[in-house]
Amino acid sequence: MTEPTLFAISDLHVGHRENRAVVSALRPRGDDDWLIVAGDVGEVFADVAWALGLLASRFAKVVWSPGNHELWTPPADPEQSRGEARYARLVEMCRNLGVSTPEDEYPVWDGPGGPAIIAPLFTLYDYTWRPPGTRDKASALRYAYGTGVVCTDEALLHPAPHPTIDAWCDARIAYTESRLKALPADVPTVLANHYPLVRDPTRILRYPEFALWCGTDRTAGWHTVHNAAAMVYGHLHIPRTTVHDGVPFHEVSLGYPREWQPRGGPTPLREVFPGVQGVGRDSAR
Numbered sequence: 001m002t003e004p005t006l007f008a009i010s011d012l013h014v015g016h017r018e019n020r021a022v023v024s025a026l027r028p029r030g031d032d033d034w035l036i037v038a039g040d041v042g043e044v045f046a047d048v049a050w051a052l053g054l055l056a057s058r059f060a061k062v063v064w065s066p067g068n069h070e071l072w073t074p075p076a077d078p079e080q081s082r083g084e085a086r087y088a089r090l091v092e093m094c095r096n097l098g099v100s101t102p103e104d105e106y107p108v109w110d111g112p113g114g115p116a117i118i119a120p121l122f123t124l125y126d127y128t129w130r131p132p133g134t135r136d137k138a139s140a141l142r143y144a145y146g147t148g149v150v151c152t153d154e155a156l157l158h159p160a161p162h163p164t165i166d167a168w169c170d171a172r173i174a175y176t177e178s179r180l181k182a183l184p185a186d187v188p189t190v191l192a193n194h195y196p197l198v199r200d201p202t203r204i205l206r207y208p209e210f211a212l213w214c215g216t217d218r219t220a221g222w223h224t225v226h227n228a229a230a231m232v233y234g235h236l237h238i239p240r241t242t243v244h245d246g247v248p249f250h251e252v253s254l255g256y257p258r259e260w261q262p263r264g265g266p267t268p269l270r271e272v273f274p275g276v277q278g279v280g281r282d283s284a285r
């Protein structure tokens with residue numbers, strides 16, 4: 001019998017034909033395998049529903065955390081809801097598929113490496129990961145616009161009803177912290193978020209200014225405070241594992257075809273539990 005495995009992947013970006021083919025071929029190893037999908041499934045609502053529906057039909061459990069791309073409102077998408085309303089539509093779609101979201105009770109993994117509470121998070125960013133020499137959000141954005149490195153979120157990710165993304169982030173942090181604080185202290189967690197909980201993994205971005213749109217200082221200690229056995233994230237499109245305070249942080253992105261094709265093929269599903277010590281692991285950072 002195959003040992004149950006907790007897998008993770010992110011940044012499926014199924015708007016790309018080649019990525020759609022990769023997702024069509026994703027299958028569990030055994031009947032009891034779970035899959036964490038850490039955001040950026042696609043941009044168009046129907047594409048996201050297609051991919052999560054397919055995965056939910058194959059894996060025993062799918063746990064989803066939203067990426068910035070799902071939350072965009074592309075002008076050509078028939079689904080034109082924005083901001084929190086769009087997030088609510090995504091959550092509703094997931095619930096209809098049986099996919100766990102950050103709004104649901106956190107499922108408990110009882111397979112190898114467990115028990116562990118699998119907590120999908122949705123925390124956004126608040127422009128605190130600023131370029132050196134900039135002192136606040138306004139000066140950091142001025143600097144970024146000056147370099148030409150500006151995330152498309154600025155045009156397509158609407159924060160409504162919040163005035164800004166950082167205000168929405170503030171609300172998400174309060175909600176998420178209250179959920180995490182209520183968990184039993186003696187059960188380890190797997191924290192799954194589109195964004196890394198610490199800034200360190202962004203240091204190797206080709207365009208460091210992009211870190212502005214990658215997370216918040218306010219999640220920095222969560223992996224130790226909330227007893228994480230592992231952290232799963234995406235968004236950076238730099239698949240690797242780094243270790244922070246003894247906790248493995250897995251960046252599990254598939255990424256765009258132009259990113260994975262030169263590597264000789266798509267990164268396979270990443271194994272969180274039981275996990276393979278030392279394989280694909282970068283040095284501690």
Ligand SMILES: [Fe+2]
Nearest residue numbers: 011040235237
């Ligand atoms: Fe992405």
Ligand SMILES: [Fe+2]
Nearest residue numbers: 040067068235
């Ligand atoms: Fe992203």
